[in-house]
Amino acid sequence: MEAAWCCFSDHVGFRGTIKNSASDFVVTEIDTCGRLVSDIGVDCVQDTCTINHQQLKSQPTPSKRLKKWEKPSENDSEQTSIDKSEDSTAAGSIVSQTTDCGLSESALNSSPIEMKGSTLELLLGSSLATLLEQFAISAKESQPTKGEDEATLSLGTFQEKSQRAAVHLAVRQRFPFLKTITSSTEIQVRLDPHYSELCQLVSEEEADGLFRFLDSKDRSSKFSFQPDGDKEHRKAVHHFVSRYFGKLLETKSFSEQASRSQGDAVITVRFRDKISSGRKRTDECQAPYTAFTLCKVNMETLDAVACLASELGVVPSDFSYAGIKDKKAVTSQTMVVKNVTINKLKAIQSSIQNKDLKIYNLRAASQHLRVGQLKGNHFSIIIRNVSKHLEDDPEASLTERVFDAIENVKEKGFVNYYGPQRFGLGQNVQADQIGLALLKQNLVKALHLFFTPEEGNDPVNKAKRHFIHTEDAKTTLALMPEYKTRERLVLRALNRYGNGQEGCTRAWLSLPHYMRILYIHSYCSKIWNEAVSFRLKTYDMNVVEGDLVICDKLDLDVSSRNSQQVHVVTAKDVESNTYSIDRVVLPMPGNSIQYPCNKLTLWYQDALVRDGLEACRFRIPALQLNVPGCYRPLLAWPQQLVYRWLEGEEVLCAKENSGFATGESKLPPETGDALSLSFSLNSSSYATVCLREIMKCNI
Structure with a gap:
């Protein structure tokens, strides 16, 4: 990860330390309505779990070339x-x-x-x-x-x-x-x-009718094409509707009674029925859901869930959340738990405070949360011991260095790398290594990597070390602390089914789907980081032929694998400077995405061959895993950026949004200062990566 890092801005930067304590790094989730989850009141009228997912919009609005028929407008933003x-x-x-x-x-x-x-x-x-x-x-x-x-x-x-x-x-x-x-x-x-495209298959009258039917959104009505005796032609029409409107519409062919001898049939189109939940039993559909805000200090999200589950007498899989937050931090996020009432949650509020957990904003919810169901995160960070780089000009002003760095990234953005916590910061075995073993379907090796111990003689590492040396799942389970949910689930399965191929398969299947896929995504994220660095070294900040760019949407759904969201840049696009670098996206490897049509195509192929995945289809049937891939923007921007100097508890110099105070304001001394930063990022963008671009150093 670190070797792949490329700078985007040309400022000098500065040094400093972050996360001296958990309170130096405060993360607050932003829900789909754009609210900080810490601000949601208990009397919320709108259920946050039912809001459609949208991403925070990027601040910059690149220039756009006026096209024919277009009137000049004061609002000159991307369409x-x-x-x-x-x-x-x-x-x-x-x-x-x-x-x-x-x-x-x-x-x-x-x-x-x-x-x-x-x-x-x-x-x-x-x-x-x-x-x-x-x-x-x-x-x-x-x-x-x-x-x-x-x-x-x-x-x-x-x-x-x-x-x-x-x-x-x-x-x-x-x-x-x-x-x-x-x-x-x-x-x-x-x-x-x-x-x-539809007019190539049917008459304009029929095309008009289908699109008017689609726009009417009248679920009680139906639309029918003209009788058609050509089975292959009807098949093409079915495929067209399914390809573009399959999630909304369904089609069926019915024999035309008056012309049955000729084999005519009529294609009827109707809106799909709304299904509230997929594979749940009727009694489960009536299960109560309760949403709340969880604040945790210096604790992993999964460990916090395990602690809450133990206190409430439920299983960890009854909890759902939009994303995993930093461990060494104070974080607040929305959670939803099934089959637990508000009164039951209130009963544990006092007991869990001794475990650095707090739950509040208790409220009823209609369904569980999905991973990624958030707009982003807001960060309040203190950088301590701010100073100039050792190789910097000794005559340069620290204040100017800090001002230039922050303003540069505020304006230009930063390369949207996945942060080191995506892979397991400081661990002997990182998550991407386990993901690679799973993609190779070497489940035994992946399991041994999973149990590789770290340095130290704490109970968790003692248990892992015992398993690696003995492969005795039963004894290891007795040694493993109760709060290590993932490890205990795996050990129970190994104890029951053995350590062979079948036992390892059962062990991985004992983990919830989102945990299993997390390791695969870590590997794909590593490849994405390396691909971005190769692209920047090869093409710099230029948009070149074969790049993938966002089509009609200013915001790209990073979870989407729909190739219609992206456009392959043509030579004509480059010549007319149609697209700017902020619209370039790169694919995460998968089985349903389109790769760039330039030197990056060969790079992706070589990277997969290097890792032994040349024949990989990004599907692991034994573990019920499918990796379709998605697209991720090359650049990201901090939003609502506020920064100020601190000295102890007192603010010495602050100028929100536009920089430091001038004139009579007291400027900080050149060493030993603390800097306060707060900003928001889109979901899946990393504050540590933004800080690294600002400071121009590893943090």
């Missing part, structure tokens, strides 16, 4: 695909209001289905509605070939969500072949490539 489930739904609850965009009261009170030609004039004005009509005709008649720039028309900015929802729905109902996209508060339209 992002409209989330129809968000804005379109809002159209049904539009209220009368006067807007900056000139929306009339009658337009806002119109029902969504009625918003067609005349409503567009009310929403946009007659001149822009006419321009939209002309654009729609032109775009439909001159469909761009693959790789050619698509014509885009800007409809202006709309400050209210309800306004945007009304415009989106009106445009789509009037011109189903157009795609509406939103960039902050600006709405743009262009030809929908999915519509164009």
